[in-house]
Amino acid sequence: MPELPEVETVRCGLAPTLEGALIEKVELRRADLRFPFPRRFAANLKGQRIEALRRRAKYLLADIGTDWTLIMHLGMSGSFRLEDGEPVAAGARHYEPGKAPAHDHVVLHLRDGPRVVYNDPRRFGFMLLVRRAALDQHPLLATLGVEPTGNALSGAALAPLLARRTAPLKAVLIDQRVIAGLGNIYACEALWRAGLSPRRRAGSLVRADGRPTERLERLVETVRAVIADAIEAGGSSLRDYVQADGTLGLFQHRFAVYDREGEPCLRRSCDGVVRRIVQSGRSSFYCPGCQR
DNA sequence: ATAGAGACCTGTGTGC
């Protein structure tokens, strides 16, 4: 669910509270999320200081003490909220007054700070404690592609990854080994901005000599722009996603194609209608009129 | 190697 802009927004919301905080206790309300929690998970966190809260692709990385990093992933429906005093902050989903909130799976108790509650109805998220020295070699992180936020993303960087690939462009864009953190929504939006069809063969954006085409350079720019715009808007709130303080993202109001099947294309001078197709099991939204 | 399907899990919206 949450893609890079949502995870980055969560990171910004949590960092002021978490960075420098001392973990007094970790409460696990169940034995597993996507994976079982390791034996000593809570014990290893107890008494440790959170040194920094970083992000790589859709992963949150909390540096714990000198030796460990806590890898956290929100899956499709994970969210954090900060609680002071009585349980439940405004904006918590799946909450009925008088009842314990559903799907609160992990609670971090900080010394002199609010509780940090992880909620995840579908439980596709997870938390994993790994040795920081080996973090980059961890299987989850080792094969990640380039971040779309810095200066690393370029036509030249992508060309070798797209060359000769026959898979649809959309499928390759959301492959985390290519662009780290790009997901279904923002891939659709970037393709619309670039005027490129999600069905086009990925390899068609690379010249025979291996250099990027103008179309690929254009796509790189729209990917960077849509990610930057979404971060600025605090991400997109559809069902489960909220920021750490319970407020909603705003980018869903700016979708050009995502979830707009049957509605008119927003491009001036295009009278097309947004279509939904299924590519490798995921919905792709695009305008057949102006995306080629 | 690469592309696609299925699996994991719960909640919500739609149509009958």
Place this chain on the structure above:
DNA sequence: TGCACACAGGTCTCTA
């Protein structure tokens, strides 16, 4: 009102 079904921001594993 209830029920069945489709679908949802992700990613791992298996099969051709």
